[in-house]
Amino acid sequence: MFRTLLIVAAIAVAVLLVRRLLATRPPREDKPPRVQQGRDMVRCAHCGLHIPANTAVHAGGKTYCSDEHRRLDQPGGED
Numbered sequence: 001m002f003r004t005l006l007i008v009a010a011i012a013v014a015v016l017l018v019r020r021l022l023a024t025r026p027p028r029e030d031k032p033p034r035v036q037q038g039r040d041m042v043r044c045a046h047c048g049l050h051i052p053a054n055t056a057v058h059a060g061g062k063t064y065c066s067d068e069h070r071r072l073d074q075p076g077g078e079d
């Protein structure tokens, strides 16, 4: 009788330990690296195209989508 109680108690403790281990384990989330969102967009002063700020060409306080548009928009740029 006592032996049976001991076995039941041992199983109960084992179950509790396993459940605690499972509960404390951090959830596995194999998410892909987050895509950068909300990146600043700027408008080309020449053609009006919106482009990411890190790819924009800056000149004279204006932003351009390409070096060609910067050249075309600058005074005396058209040769």
Ligand SMILES: [Zn+2]
Binding pocket: 044, 045, 046, 047, 048, 049, 064, 065, 066, 069
């Ligand atoms: Zn442009």
